[in-house]
Amino acid sequence: MLRFQEVVTHGSSFTSISTCSKALIAGRYTVQQKLGRGSFGTVYLVSDKKAKDEEQLKVLKETSVGDLKPNETVEANLEAQLLSRLDHPAIVKFYTSFVEGESFCIITEYCEGRDLDFKIQEYKEAGKIFPESQIIEWFIQLLLGVNYMHERRILHRDLKAKNIFLKNNLLKIGDFGVSRLLMGSCDLATTFTGTPFYMSPEALQHQGYDTKSDIWSLGCILYEMCCLDHAFTGHNFLSVVLKIVEDDAPSLPDSYPSKLNTVLHSMLSKDPAMRPSAAEILRSSYIDGQLQNMKCKFANMIKEDQVLNSQKEAAHIISAVQKRVHLQTLRALSEVQKMTPRERMRLRKLNIADEKAKKLKQLAEEKYQENLKRMQELRSRNFHQVNIDVLHESGQQIAEHLITSQPVTSLDYLSIGCNKQTDSETPGRFCMSDPVEHEIPEDPLIAEEYYNDGFDSCSETSEEEEEEEEEELTKVEEIEVSQTVCRTNRQDSDIEAMVRCMENILNTGSLGSGTVTSMTPPGPGGSRALNSTMAATKLRHMRESAIQKLGAEIFEKVYKFLREAKQRNTSEDEIKGYLEKMVCRASDCFEVDQLLYFEDQLSLISANAGKPKSVMH
Numbered sequence: 001m002l003r004f005q006e007v008v009t010h011g012s013s014f015t016s017i018s019t020c021s022k023a024l025i026a027g028r029y030t031v032q033q034k035l036g037r038g039s040f041g042t043v044y045l046v047s048d049k050k051a052k053d054e055e056q057l058k059v060l061k062e063t064s065v066g067d068l069k070p071n072e073t074v075e076a077n078l079e080a081q082l083l084s085r086l087d088h089p090a091i092v093k094f095y096t097s098f099v100e101g102e103s104f105c106i107i108t109e110y111c112e113g114r115d116l117d118f119k120i121q122e123y124k125e126a127g128k129i130f131p132e133s134q135i136i137e138w139f140i141q142l143l144l145g146v147n148y149m150h151e152r153r154i155l156h157r158d159l160k161a162k163n164i165f166l167k168n169n170l171l172k173i174g175d176f177g178v179s180r181l182l183m184g185s186c187d188l189a190t191t192f193t194g195t196p197f198y199m200s201p202e203a204l205q206h207q208g209y210d211t212k213s214d215i216w217s218l219g220c221i222l223y224e225m226c227c228l229d230h231a232f233t234g235h236n237f238l239s240v241v242l243k244i245v246e247d248d249a250p251s252l253p254d255s256y257p258s259k260l261n262t263v264l265h266s267m268l269s270k271d272p273a274m275r276p277s278a279a280e281i282l283r284s285s286y287i288d289g290q291l292q293n294m295k296c297k298f299a300n301m302i303k304e305d306q307v308l309n310s311q312k313e314a315a316h317i318i319s320a321v322q323k324r325v326h327l328q329t330l331r332a333l334s335e336v337q338k339m340t341p342r343e344r345m346r347l348r349k350l351n352i353a354d355e356k357a358k359k360l361k362q363l364a365e366e367k368y369q370e371n372l373k374r375m376q377e378l379r380s381r382n383f384h385q386v387n388i389d390v391l392h393e394s395g396q397q398i399a400e401h402l403i404t405s406q407p408v409t410s411l412d413y414l415s416i417g418c419n420k421q422t423d424s425e426t427p428g429r430f431c432m433s434d435p436v437e438h439e440i441p442e443d444p445l446i447a448e449e450y451y452n453d454g455f456d457s458c459s460e461t462s463e464e465e466e467e468e469e470e471e472e473l474t475k476v477e478e479i480e481v482s483q484t485v486c487r488t489n490r491q492d493s494d495i496e497a498m499v500r501c502m503e504n505i506l507n508t509g510s511l512g513s514g515t516v517t518s519m520t521p522p523g524p525g526g527s528r529a530l531n532s533t534m535a536a537t538k539l540r541h542m543r544e545s546a547i548q549k550l551g552a553e554i555f556e557k558v559y560k561f562l563r564e565a566k567q568r569n570t571s572e573d574e575i576k577g578y579l580e581k582m583v584c585r586a587s588d589c590f591e592v593d594q595l596l597y598f599e600d601q602l603s604l605i606s607a608n609a610g611k612p613k614s615v616m617h
């Protein structure tokens, strides 16, 4: 069994990972920061040193389990192996889980966009609503994810906005299958796992939990995305439960398509058998049409991204080439800078000679044209045709010789020297500005000054600076490009996977019947009962959270009052009146109410099992 190399004790209850611990967990994870606290334990952002660069950030969920019994560990491991094999763009990837001492740890994909609950609160506070097209796209993504898991006989049991994450604006469902891993698979386990606002009537009444119960929760999420509020609300736990069990399903505002409202109502049917499966919703004509649109949009996004990427790369290459050319020029100039005065002089001569060569060519051309002209004159004076030809040929030959057979190289000029040229037929104007007529100063410093020219403007320092700048720039650009590429790759891979899922659904129609009732095949130990250790952990967290919200003193008073009220069957109004005297809003006591409900449930099952068990403290 893997062991944490460093654990820190929080109070006397259990040992946990420390946020400041730089030690390696399970030989590969280091804690970066605490992300939050969930109903089962603490959640950390960790870095996985064994993963590829772009996949290093992961999430570690730690929950205190006390000493797990060996069979529980084996079952949890089997469950974890199953979960780690699942792969869908709308499901938060489950990597692995392990136990260390009193901590059970789960490693999952990290979603940088936070959870949907946070996003909804953000929009609500800003007075904004999600565009309809966005809601439909997200809803379809959730349906695809749920369908994938249900096809594999895996239930979520705790679908809620807080368990849905945003990554590159795509939704990913977290904790799919995790409740069974943590809590076991009996009805009571579901009640303990689930969040009342999203719980189906049958789950609340212990009438069994199946895929259709997840569909109910998904309906609640659809409503929440449209209205930024829970589908069933109430100021205390029991009033919410009553609404879920008895009230009609709420409707979407008229601004939403009636077909979407029809889908919502079907998902919130009280009778699970009347609810459609995820597969059936995806197949319905309204959602199927939206799915087609979404597939096209996503496929275009991939194409645009590819074009944009290649454009970016092309722009990068062009700018790199331009910089290289610039750098080469600078380098060439810097070579000149490094030359001795004599070498510079030679170079200067070369350049002048090149100029002369050009002018010679020009002259030859002129001479040739003159010859032609002269021949035409001769012809017009009735010279013999042959002679004309001969003359013409010889004239051309001379001209060609002048033009082509004397390639004027710099070396030639260096070897022959300037005087030779001035002595030749070439007019003296070609040598007019030739500095060779002056003596080259032998002292390099004086020579330097003497031949001070345009080259001097490019000093070595400026060239070096340019080069450094260039290298820095190239480095930064490379990093930028690689980040863009890797960001796009990751994003693309999710979008591409999503397009593949949509194509599968649209083309093959390979949707399961959706009436799955038998769940994950039971492990070797058979169907798992409630993991009472986990249930106790959850209750303890609930109690701690309520104390934190209300303060210890008020918590105790509210807790005592609600317990007695339950026994005395006190009316709702009386309860509300009392609570409002104690706290600002009666709904602040929701958690205490839920805690009492869970405690009753747990003591009931403990009594049934013939071993009374206190889960308090």
Ligand code: ADP
Pocket: 035, 036, 037, 038, 039, 040, 041, 042, 043, 059, 061, 092, 108, 109, 110, 111, 112, 114, 115, 162, 163, 165, 174, 175
């Ligand atoms: P709950 O029990 O309420 O579902 P969790 O234990 O799932 O809570 O999560 C606790 C906190 O950690 C929340 O703030 C949640 O947003 C964050 N969190 C959980 N999983 C992830 C993840 N995969 N990526 C990013 N943040 C996460």
Ligand code: MG
Pocket: 038, 162, 163, 174, 175
């Ligand atoms: Mg969660």
